[in-house]
Amino acid sequence: MTALLPVLILATSLIPAVATFFIAQENAGWRNALNLGGALIKLGLILYMLIAVAGGTLYEARLEFVPGLYLLLRVDALSLLFVTLSAVLWLLTTIYAIAYFGPKPNLSRFFGFFSLCVFATTGIALSGTLVTFFIFYELLTLSTWPLVVHKQDDKSIIAGRSYLFYALPASGALLVAIIWLESATGPIEFARAADLRLLDDTSLRIIFALFVAGLGVKAALVPLHGWLPSAMAAPAPVSALLHAVAVVKAGAFGFVRIIYDVFGIALVAELRVGLPLAMLASVTIIFGSLRALQQTEIKKRLAYSTVSQVSYIVLGAALAGPYAVIGGLAHLVHQGLMKITLFFCAGIFDERAGIRRIDQLNGVGARMPFTSVCFSLGALGMIGLPPLAGFVSKIYIGIGGIQSGAPWVIGVLAASTLLNAAYFLPMLYRIWFGEAQDDSRPGERPFGIIVPAVITGLASIAVGLFAGWDLSPLAWATLIVERDYLP
Amino acid sequence: MTASALALALILTAPLFGALAAMLMGRRGPAIALATIIATAAGTLILLVIIATEGAVHLAIGGWEAPLGIQLRADGLAGGFIATTALVMGAILAVAAKPFAGGKTERRSAYTFWPLALLLWGALNAIFLSGDLFNLYVGLELLTLVAVALVGIEGKRETLAAALRYMMFALMGSLLYLLGAALLYAAHGTLDIALLAERVGSAPGDIVAAAAITGGLAAKTALFPFHAWLPPAHSGAPAPASAMLSGLVPKASFYILLRFWFEAAPDLAGSGVLMLLGGLGAFAMVYGSLLALHQDRLKLIIAYSTVAQLGYLFFIFPLAGGESAAQPWAAGAWSGAIFHALSHAMAKASMFLCAGLIIEAIGHDRLPGMKGIVRALPMTVFAFALAAITLMGLPPSGGFTAKYLMMTASFAAGQPFWALMLILAGLLAAAYLYRPLALAFALPDEDAPAPKAVSRARQFAPLALALAAILLGILSAAPFAFIQIGRPGAAVEGLE
Numbered sequence: 015m016t017a018l019l020p021v022l023i024l025a026t027s028l029i030p031a032v033a034t035f036f037i038a039q040e041n042a043g044w045r046n047a048l049n050l051g052g053a054l055i056k057l058g059l060i061l062y063m064l065i066a067v068a069g070g071t072l073y074e075a076r077l078e079f080v081p082g083l084y085l086l087l088r089v090d091a092l093s094l095l096f097v098t099l100s101a102v103l104w105l106l107t108t109i110y111a112i113a114y115f116g117p118k119p120n121l122s123r124f125f126g127f128f129s130l131c132v133f134a135t136t137g138i139a140l141s142g143t144l145v146t147f148f149i150f151y152e153l154l155t156l157s158t159w160p161l162v163v164h165k166q167d168d169k170s171i172i173a174g175r176s177y178l179f180y181a182l183p184a185s186g187a188l189l190v191a192i193i194w195l196e197s198a199t200g201p202i203e204f205a206r207a208a209d210l211r212l213l214d215d216t217s218l219r220i221i222f223a224l225f226v227a228g229l230g231v232k233a234a235l236v237p238l239h240g241w242l243p244s245a246m247a248a249p250a251p252v253s254a255l256l257h258a259v260a261v262v263k264a265g266a267f268g269f270v271r272i273i274y275d276v277f278g279i280a281l282v283a284e285l286r287v288g289l290p291l292a293m294l295a296s297v298t299i300i301f302g303s304l305r306a307l308q309q310t311e312i313k314k315r316l317a318y319s320t321v322s323q324v325s326y327i328v329l330g331a332a333l334a335g336p337y338a339v340i341g342g343l344a345h346l347v348h349q350g351l352m353k354i355t356l357f358f359c360a361g362i363f364d365e366r367a368g369i370r371r372i373d374q375l376n377g378v379g380a381r382m383p384f385t386s387v388c389f390s391l392g393a394l395g396m397i398g399l400p401p402l403a404g405f406v407s408k409i410y411i412g413i414g415g416i417q418s419g420a421p422w423v424i425g426v427l428a429a430s431t432l433l434n435a436a437y438f439l440p441m442l443y444r445i446w447f448g449e450a451q452d453d454s455r456p457g458e459r460p461f462g463i464i465v466p467a468v469i470t471g472l473a474s475i476a477v478g479l480f481a482g483w484d485l486s487p488l489a490w491a492t493l494i495v496e497r498d499y500l501p
Numbered sequence: 502m503t504a505s506a507l508a509l510a511l512i513l514t515a516p517l518f519g520a521l522a523a524m525l526m527g528r529r530g531p532a533i534a535l536a537t538i539i540a541t542a543a544g545t546l547i548l549l550v551i552i553a554t555e556g557a558v559h560l561a562i563g564g565w566e567a568p569l570g571i572q573l574r575a576d577g578l579a580g581g582f583i584a585t586t587a588l589v590m591g592a593i594l595a596v597a598a599k600p601f602a603g604g605k606t607e608r609r610s611a612y613t614f615w616p617l618a619l620l621l622w623g624a625l626n627a628i629f630l631s632g633d634l635f636n637l638y639v640g641l642e643l644l645t646l647v648a649v650a651l652v653g654i655e656g657k658r659e660t661l662a663a664a665l666r667y668m669m670f671a672l673m674g675s676l677l678y679l680l681g682a683a684l685l686y687a688a689h690g691t692l693d694i695a696l697l698a699e700r701v702g703s704a705p706g707d708i709v710a711a712a713a714i715t716g717g718l719a720a721k722t723a724l725f726p727f728h729a730w731l732p733p734a735h736s737g738a739p740a741p742a743s744a745m746l747s748g749l750v751p752k753a754s755f756y757i758l759l760r761f762w763f764e765a766a767p768d769l770a771g772s773g774v775l776m777l778l779g780g781l782g783a784f785a786m787v788y789g790s791l792l793a794l795h796q797d798r799l800k801l802i803i804a805y806s807t808v809a810q811l812g813y814l815f816f817i818f819p820l821a822g823g824e825s826a827a828q829p830w831a832a833g834a835w836s837g838a839i840f841h842a843l844s845h846a847m848a849k850a851s852m853f854l855c856a857g858l859i860i861e862a863i864g865h866d867r868l869p870g871m872k873g874i875v876r877a878l879p880m881t882v883f884a885f886a887l888a889a890i891t892l893m894g895l896p897p898s899g900g901f902t903a904k905y906l907m908m909t910a911s912f913a914a915g916q917p918f919w920a921l922m923l924i925l926a927g928l929l930a931a932a933y934l935y936r937p938l939a940l941a942f943a944l945p946d947e948d949a950p951a952p953k954a955v956s957r958a959r960q961f962a963p964l965a966l967a968l969a970a971i972l973l974g975i976l977s978a979a980p981f982a983f984i985q986i987g988r989p990g991a992a993v994e995g996l997e
Contacts, residue, residue, distance in 0.1 A: 078978045079977045079981075080836065081981070149901075156895065160942070166873075174939065182893075182927075189908070189924065190924060193905070193912055198912075
């Protein structure tokens with residue numbers, strides 16, 4: 015049973031992915047049933063595992079390739095955090111996407127690759143070795159491309175090219191780093207610390223830099239972030255789940271694995287590579303916010319906001335103090351909930367009212383109340399208004415900065431909060447107090463497009479309000495740190 | 502007759518008899534090919550089971566042992582190549598059944614394709630099973646002549662020129678090889694590989710012989726700087742023929758190189774020679790990739806890609822040859838190169854078949870014409886994409902397993918240069934394969950003529966090949982163990 019569950023969890027995404035390709039475009043019923051069914055079964059399995067893992071059970075499955083090369087799926091508390099996030103949001107985004115697309119063409123292709131992306135993300139979360147991680151990481155790159163170019167127009171094709179232009183060299187860097195490391199130590203499992211000291215300091219520093227380059231593209235660290243804003247050419251559900259959650263989080267999650275499970279905090283400190291990474295993350299936080307300020311399109315502004323916000327996670331991980339990590343890990347979930355709410359709403363604005371630019375938002379609050387409320391919740395959370403989700407993570411990262419002897423982090427957080435307010439508040443002002451350009455009331459229909467946004471919006475309040483509850487993201491992050499990373 | 506003799510007989514003779522029958526009954530080519538596929542596949546399956554359960558098979562025809570008689574031998578390496586060839590040939594012949602079907606009007610290409618294709622298969626199998634350098638020469642000669650004929654099968658002026666150029670290179674290669682073999686025979690009185698292994702190195706002429714053999718085979722494998730014949734020949738032939746020429750034919754001469762350097766003369770190579778071979782391979786890889794980037798016809802892109810991909814087969818020499826052979830990483834490097842050869846055979850054949858189907862649909866293979874082809878040929882474009890993943894060496898595919906093994910070996914050997922070249926090769930492959938894929942995925946131009954329909958069943962053949970190349974990566978444990986059977990040195994170091 016302990017080997018079966020991780021495999022089953024992967025299968026709940028893989029089987030719908032493969033099967034969907036063979037479903038004719040007209041068979042919407044079968045396609046939707048398959049994808050929603052897969053997502054529901056997966057959630058059930060995850061719930062079961064959450065309880066078991068909280069009680070201390072470990073799940074492992076392994077598949078041999080060639081000597082030294084094997085797939086290892088391993089469920090620990092950290093992987094469950096990411097799996098749960100992606101599974102919950104997969105279900106909601108599938109509901110949203112079904113309603114969003116309606117009867118549009120090429121849907122079997124879309125949902126096939128969409129489920130394949132979720133499969134890859136789940137695989138990343140469950141990876142127990144570096145090579146396993148790499149394999150799923152690459153699968154994610156490849157299966158995202160057809161989604162980015164889904165509309166098949168010139169803009170999408172250019173966005174897709176830019177995505178691969180960044181992602182493929184990054185994967186090369188990652189592979190060199192992994193193989194360089196493993197040629198000295200043998201296969202590296204996250205659960206068993208390998209003795210990296212077989213390599214000298216310089217080599218280890220170069221390897222760390224290669225990891226940063228390889229993961230930095232997906233995590234959209236400056237200057238490797240260029241693909242993310244242009245990838246917003248993709249349809250709204252893709253931007254919502256993939257660009258706000260799965261792809262960028264895969265990069266951030268990778269940073270946590272590399273720093274804590276491969277190198278270990280002690281070695282990172284000894285090599286003095288943690289501080290430069292924290293600074294790079296801080297630069298990204300500020301830079302992303304500044305660029306967001308300059309955007310006039312809603313989705314572009316949200317994209318730069320993602321660039322900025324994902325680096326909180328990297329910052330938390332790089333600071334390596336217990337509070338900072340807890341904050342970073344909690345932010346992995348918090349940012350996912352808030353950002354997906356914002357993208358859901360941006361998609362609704364675009365699809366139902368044709369609103370793409372920020373100056374078109376004037377007075378939309380009265381015309382589309384549900385969407386506007388959800389959008390506002392997400393935006394306020396991003397700014398870090400207590401007691402919303404973003405506040406909790408910022409506090410923890412800030413305390414962590416002081417703990418790790420880097421009080422300047424507080425300054426970064428403060429500046430970022432001001433900038434967040436500077437680019438979100440004018441949007442909210444326009445929505446609620448702006449002069450409406452017309453009085454038409456675009457219907458916020460069907461329910462499938464609104465309900466997911468409402469759920470994630472409410473959830474982003476809940477994870478902040480009930481942060482003290484035992485299964486809240488914050489409590490789970492604390493469990494991870496207490497169990498795995500405290501000396 | 503024992504089971505192993507039966508299997509070897511089927512594998513060797515079924516394609517040859519098939520070719521004979523196809524020559525006599527020209528109109529029934531596809532049916533004869535089907536019978537040949539069934540017979541050869543049956544023999545291959547029996548052989549694989551025997552090798553896997555009992556180890557390498559050795560057969561002296563008529564009971565005459567070396568050096569008098571002809572030796573047949575089938576170890577894991579031979580089994581792997583024979584099985585891959587059977588799979589690839591099966592898919593190619595399935596796709597070829599329609600364009601080369603014997604119709605009411607007599608067409609030269611329909612009449613000659615089947616005997617040539619089956620003869621090519623027979624020659625390949627003969628090479629894979631031969632245990633001495635002379636039989637290898639005979640197989641190689643037959644293979645070369647058939648391949649040249651396949652290039653010129655349509656009789657167009659430019660393909661005839663390509664065929665002629667190919668023949669010049671190939672004959673020069675054969676002469677060099679024959680010269681080397683003659684020198685070895687004069688010095689040691691045998692051409693049997695197992696016997697040579699005990700004697701090579703003692704005679705002063707051995708170095709010259711080895712150089713001649715290597716040069717000749719390198720020319721046939723299109724190693725830089727002997728690659729010039731390959732792109733026009735491979736892109737000029739009809740697609741099913743290109744698939745054989747690019748996927749399988751160069752592997753035969755590479756296979757002989759392996760047999761020679763790793764079995765007949767393992768101690769002869771100095772590190773300089775090995776580095777030279779690897780270096781030329783690296784050069785071929787960069788040069789072929791850059792030229793592939795500049796082509797505007799799909800088949801030329803795929804053909805230049807072959808030059809590049811064959812290049813990094815030669816990394817096996819610095820990583821696993823000579824003194825490295827005794828090192829722990831040699832098994833990985835050697836297996837990596839074999840994985841690359843096998844998965845490249847499948848993926849490249851699949852790509853050429855895809856190109857053939859695209860040409861059938863739009864009438865040509867100029868890149869701009871491919872715009873939006875995904876709508877008409879979804880399975881073909883998907884197969885092309887999967888094959889591209891293997892050629893780029895991205896996981897999970899046979900190409901990735903190959904790259905991983907070779908990169909690990911190169912870092913372990915303290916020669917990270919080869920690993921970096923492999924990464925570069927992957928990126929360049931991504932760059933030149935991206936263009937056709939992105940075009941295929943774009944929206945078609947509104948004034949573009951509607952592509953002709955191609956049946957799903959025929960689109961399935963390249964897809965199956967591309968999937969096989971992917972599966973070779975996912976299920977790599979069994980193939981890896983299989984190709985180690987009978988590998989020189991494997992028994993000594995054991996498997997990790």
